[in-house]
Amino acid sequence: MLLEVKRIIVPPGQTVVLDGVSWDEFEAILEDLGESRGSRIAYDRGMLEIMTPLPEHEVNKVYLSNFVEILLEELNIEFCPLGSTTFENQSMFKGIEPDSCFYIQNEAVVRGKNRLDLTIDPPPDLALEIDITNRTHPEIYQSLGVPELWRYERGKLQILLLVNGKYVESNKSANFPDFPLIKVIPQYLTQCRTEGRNKGIKAFRSWVREQLSA
Template identity: 30%
Template sequence: MVASPNELLEIIDNYDCEELTITTGVSWQKYEKLINQLSDDSFYRLSYLDGTLIILSPSRAHETIKKRIAILLETYFIQQQIPFYPLGSTTFRQKSKRGGKEPDESYCLETEKDFPDLAIEVITTSGGIGSLDIYQRLQIPEVWFWQHNSLRIYTLRDGDYQEQSQSQLLPLLDRSLFINCVQKTDISVAIQQLYSHLPS
């Protein structure tokens, strides 16, 4: 769906399920104004790159998966005694890079920073701005994409993202185990399974 910048707020009022709205020709000032207007509403996700703006209204399925990922990952951090700072869907942006993004979940590890070490995206709707292009401009060290019950991991190397079979930030996390746990509908069972396979 394509809309003019002046139609954006009217479109937002009509959301009741997951869908994407893509708008081109949006100034940085308009983007920041929209961020401020939505500051009390964490339901919508905004992505901005070179004047193109995407507004996503996540579905219940999307939010369920992203919450499972967050709970399991934070369980891992606590069990492994890894200092972490959850930043959730904070808006990260840089005017000089003409890019901005609100991940589904994000974390700083070891110390709190202006930008997260890890950003996580749950993909249930295709299309729109390439998230990696935005994260590259923001220099986010690692990005995870969950889509179709699979986890893809990208690490920033020499300014470009490279897909990895294992997290570089969390090298001891068993990727296959983590994927299996995320797929379980009972989160308590998933946590128990994760705990039982973690090194003590």
Template identity: 45%
Template sequence: MAISVAVQPMVAIQLRQFEIRPGQSLLLHDVSWSEFEAILAELGEHRSIRIAYDNGWLELMTPLPEHEYFKQSISIAIEDIAEELNLDYESYGSTTWRQRAKQAGLEADNCFYFQNEARIRGKLDIDLERDPPPDLALEIDMTSKSLERFPIYARLGVPEIWCYDSGALRVYLLQQAQYVEATQSQVFPSLAIQELPHLIESYRSQGRLALRRAVRAWVKTQK
């Protein structure tokens, strides 16, 4: 990649010089907002590298295959749950959410609109300057992340985060600009969301279709 990024005074490093192996991350500092946007443009939309930006700090990360499996499994489960509960939703995947005024930007593993779905319905270009942030963000912590995500999410105003790590799924709600672990999801208040990892593991060897059927059956038992 041809773009150069100044990470220290008088020092420039080209992105093509970086080799970020799966499961690893690279942290750069003194990256201006204009440089951050230039990097996004150079990387493009179709890439394996994931980014997070916080007041001049930029992290580049490449996920592991295990990370992608649980991201996909939980994401599909969220969609199956929503359909079983007859809830309108929209998923925007790993969209880059950013606000220059707050010097914050990141890409969730997946993100969803539920409460605000009607406000963004049909939109292909969402701008947080005028549109609401996603109602739910999904973070899979299978890799070592150097940059703390919660402060970035908080400045962007995302009300709920699900974090999966080592077989456990935790729900965090935004309260007074900070995230607090909760026992219930605001999106699915009637469900014991923390049971999802056990369900996924129980059906992992039986294939995707069996897992999806199990998730829908599980929802019916908790309605």
């Protein structure tokens, strides 16, 4: 299994799915792939997916993460950004690597920790997925108990909130309820891509400050 995984080449935008992968094999594959790789993984009860993102995917991921950081900074809320950290729960036989994620309400709980174990630690408060290649697995995030999941696909932002153990689509973010993010974030993502990152980021920060002073 490990030899086969080492030989697998996943072109950008493509996905490889392996079935019948045990938890021990999943752990060994993660170690074998290493932390510096460009691919993302998702594991759900024996089904392992390995995906290599497109450049478009990575660019949107960075901009969207920047927007979340600006919101938290301007609101003066402490947070812990963990990027594409691998989150696993062996008791559920599930694992996922979000495009980006943040500890917000639970920032103090995980502050200073070098390793997280979702059997004892809380999941991230917010996870982001750029769904360019139909990779998003909301059922895994749902099972792991991630309270809020953002999916950005085809120029639209979808916000999913965990309600009674199930995701429900919402017009507002639980973390940023006073901001019309579904409408505004796609506009500023487009501005970043067409007019430049700095101009778009500065414009978004100015917009956030205007909302706070209104």
